[in-house]
Amino acid sequence: MVQHKAQLKKQQKRGVDFKKIKRKIGRKLPPPKNTTNTEVKSKAIILPEQTLVSEKTGLAVSKKGLTLKELLQQTSHHNAKVRRDALTGIRDIFQNHPTELKLHKLTVIEKLRERMSDEDKIVRETLFQLLKAVVFPACKEDSQGTFISLMMAYVFNAMTHLSIDVRLMAFKFFDLVVQHYPLAFSMYADKIIQHYKEILQKNQFNLHDKGKLKSVLAGLAYCLSLLPCNNNDNNILSNSSTERRILHAYESEVQEDRSGFSVTAKELKTLLPVLVSGIQDFMPSVLTMESQSFDCLLSILKSIDVIVKFFVYGKGNRGDQDVLQIILKKLFGVFPLIPTHQSSEKGDSRYFMLNVIISEIFFCLVDWSAPPSVFLDKFLVFIVDALFEKAGKAFFQKHSLSLVRFIPKLIIQVDNTWKSHILQAFTEAFKKCEPESLMKLACLSAIEEMLFPKNCSVSPYTSDSEIMDFQISWIREIPMLLTLLGDKSPSASKAVLLLQLHLGQCGTFSQEFDNMQYSLRDFYSAHPVNDGDISYGPFMKFDKEIQELSICCLYYFSFVDPSLLQSIAACCLCYDLEPSILFRFMEVSNCAYRAGHIQITDYISFLITLLSRYQVSSGKQFSLFFFESGKSKSGLFRSVMSAVCSYLPQIGDDHLVLKMLEEAVVDQIAHKPPLPLENMCALLRMIVTLDSKPTKLSEPSISKLGNTVPRYLICVVSSLGEEDIVSGANRTSRSRYYILPCFLLFHRSKTIFNGVLNVMPSFISGSSFDGQNGHDTVDQSTRIVTAVRVLLLMHEDVTVREMLSHYKNEIDSILQSIARIKSDEGYKLKIEEKHKIKCAYDRLKNVLGR
Structure with a gap:
């Protein structure tokens, strides 16, 4: 029976627990109804200061x-x-x-x-x-x-x-x-070498990874270069440790103390085969001009070089050296390294570096007491070609340094043909390289060894005329090299001077050594003293050590040329010369004279030049007050004068020496315009040191001094202040030094004393010294006061005071001249001037008891 739709709906509503919802395909399912909403909504909170930022303040x-x-x-x-x-x-x-x-x-x-x-x-x-x-x-x-x-x-x-x-x-x-x-x-030497050996083993890398070893090998070469070298080497190079390591490392007299190094010969011997195998690995790529392989091979060769020297000159024994030769035969067999194709100039320089290091290794391993090695000719060809063709290039000079030190041993070992080639190449390299270069230093060291072999007082080459020709050519370069160097490289100049000193001490090449002085004049000063302005050479710019070294060389000349002595005198006169160097010049010149190396006339001329031309003050004007104020070298000059006066008796008989220098010294004292007071005083002291009582001076000299001494005394008194005449203490310290030589002359020669007194009246009247002493513009009262001061100083000396008592007429003449000027209205004196003249006149009369 068919039911109605209404009945069916009622039945469905009562009996259905779930309602099936149909969903469309592609639509998103809604969230379940019991889902919790986790969304959180918030607002920003602004704080006045963040805590984390505040903690970092000041950090x-x-x-x-x-x-x-x-x-x-x-x-x-x-x-x-x-x-x-x-x-x-x-x-x-x-x-x-x-x-x-x-x-x-x-x-x-x-x-x-x-x-x-x-x-x-x-x-x-x-x-x-x-x-x-x-x-x-x-x-x-x-x-x-x-x-x-x-x-x-x-x-x-x-x-x-x-x-x-x-x-x-x-x-x-x-x-x-x-x-x-x-x-x-x-x-950590032993441990480090072990690690280097492990990293360099063949089984660690493939062929394409060999470039990674570049930095490792470079580090190994640097570390091995730190192995101790010979510290006893007395060479003429600079004190730079780098230069010494390059040029004179690992000589035979090496110290046994290895300065704390723990590396052993055993470790180095095990490292050597690894390095030699590395040569075989890198050689093919090096010959094809591969850059990284070249750097690696260079580091390997440097490391081998150090190890070889360690065994040859260090702890290694003869058996170890035999092992080294066996290991390195393959390396010598491929020498010289030549690229497989045409290379650039840069490539040539790289191969030259490699060949130089291989040559150095070979020459280190050569047994110089045994017959030459079968490889010797190849290395001799390389060293001759390197010196001949590359000597003018700075790069090749730098990398040939290590080969130069082997030349003295090669000259002894090789036959005459090779000897001539090597000497020619060496001499050309020595002349062509730059004066201040390291190559020049290396050549100088080799020259010294060839001129003066160690443990031998006489050069073994002096009997060989051909070698002597080369030796003479080296010696003739020395003075020219000093001039070329100038002050650009003190270390090089020092090396040259040391070699020069050694030549002088040895005496083997005395004639060539003496001839050096003609080229050395410009080294001290370029122009002689008599030409006025002096142009000083490099000598003045060197430090004290080098200056003393050059001065020592002067003693060994068998004769000193006057022109060189004149150049030396110019240096002594330099205002900026160190005092110790000045006295060193004087000491060596005195020793050279006493040894017969300087002519007596030249030596006397040298001493007179020092005293007459020395500039006490840096300015044109001189005052006695400089001695107190420290603005001059018055104290130093007085020491120089004392030294000269002490040398004079050593020259010979005082009377004969005085006769030889009298004319020149007196001419200097009477020089117009007059010399500064310090210089005139020194020359006067020079005379009184040699003179005696009665005086041995000639009549012309006495006449000149009689005219000059008054002027000198007036200049001395004029340089003193009024208070210096009043105060006895100041007068003793300042005026006594300058006046004393004149008093000694007065005591020995009455003619000079009489001349001074006779000149005074004319000076007071103003008719003398005009245009000579600068007093033509001085007022009359100043002239009178100055003359009175001179007489007062004379009166204070006991000996001169007694002499004054015998010259009453001359004293009366002076007093009359003063009185006439004081009373004569024609002079038109001011009141102040009349007062000054009256005071001076009264004081002189009181002192003389008139």
Whole structure:
């Protein structure tokens, strides 16, 4: 039976528990009705100050606002980019705030060293640059032991890392440590060499990875160069440790004390085969001009060179050297290295460097007491060609230095044909290289060894005429070299002077040594004294040590040419010359005269020049007050005068010496315009030192002195102030020094004394000295007061006072001249002038008892 729709709906409403909802395809389902709404709504809260920012106030922060503590923590972050940024931020803080590194250096090192084994390459490189540019330079002055111990533990850890890239980078870190702290290698030498040996083993790398060894090999070469060299070598080179290591390292007299190095011969001997195998690996690519391989091979050869020298000149025995020769035979067999195709100038220079090092290794291994090696001719050809063709180029000069020191031994060992070729090449190289270059220094050292072999008082080459020709040509270069050097290279000039001194002391080449002085004049001064202005040579610009060295050379000339002595005198007259050097000149010249190397007339002329031309004051005017004020060298000049007066009796008989110098000295005293007072006083003292009572002076000299001494006395008194005449103490200290030589002349020659008294009246009247002494513009009262002062000074001396008592007529004449001027209205004197004349007149009368 069919039901109605209404009945069906009622039945459905009563009996249905779930209502099925039809959904359209593609529509998103609505969330369930019992779903919890997790959406949170909030509003921004603005605070007046952030707590984190306030904690960083006053602290050094990076560009990103991070402190040093935060950045150090981030260096251990798991993310490599965070670690890189942290290292960059640390560098930024240290560069902008250097004090941060000084305050926290140990903490920084302890944290940064952990990143040496970092797996990220960029992190390691960033750390390397940070240490190289910022940390190490700032910590270099700190305690080395603490710093090295902190770094080396992690360096060794990185050297044993599983990753080969980390291990290679560890050697760069070690090289950086050694560059700033060389002691690091000496403390861990054995262990470090073991690690170098392991990293260089063949089975560690494929052929295409060999370029990675460039930095490792360069570091090994540098470390081995720190091995101790001979410190006993007495050579003429400068004190630079680098130059000494290049030119004179590993001589036979090496010290047994290795200065704390723990490296052993055994470790070096095991490292050598590894390096030799490296030569075989890199040689093919080097011959094809591959750049990285060249750098590697160069470092290998440098390392081998050091090891060879260690065995030859150090701890190695003869058996070790035999082992070295066996290992290196293959290397000598391929010498010289020549590229397989045409190379550029840069390529030629690279191959030249390699061949030079191989040559040095060979010459170190040659047994000089045995017959020459079969390879010797090849190396002799190379060294001759290098000196002949490359001597003028700075690059080749620099890298040929190590070969020059073998030339003296080669000259003894090779036959006459090779000897001539080598000497010609060496001489040409010596003449062509720049005066101040290291090549010139190396040649000078070799020349000294060839002229004066060690442990031999006479050169073994002096009997060989051909070798003597070369020796003479070297010696003739010495004075010209000094002039060319000027003051540009004191170390080179010192080397030349040492060689010159050795030549003089030896005496083997005395004639050539004497001929040097003609070229040495410009070294001291370019123009003689008599020409006026003096142009000083390089001598005046050197330090005291080099100046004394050049002065010592003067003694060994068998005769000193007058022109050289004149040039030396010009240096002695230089106002800026060090006093000790001046007295050294005087001492050596006196010794040379007493040894017969200087003619007596030249020596006397030298002494007179010193006393007559020495400039006491730097200005044109001179006053006795300079002695007190310190504006002159009056005290120094008085010492010079005393030294000269002490030398005079050593020349010979006083009377004969006085006869020889009398005319020249008196002419200088009577010189017009007059000399400064200091110089005139010194010349007068020179005369009275040799003269006696009665005087031995000739009549012309006495006449000249009779006219000159009055003028001198008036100049002395005029230079003194009024108070100096009144005060006896000042008069003793100032005027006595200048007046005493005149008093001695008065005592020995009454003619001179009489001349002084006879001149006084004419001086007082103003009819004398005009145009001679500068008194023509002086008023009459000043003339009278000056003359009275002279007479008062005479009266104070007991001897002169007694002499004055015998010259009553002359004294009366002086008093009459003063009285006539005082009373004569024609002079038109002012009241002040009349008062000054009356006071002087009355004082003189009272003193003389008139």
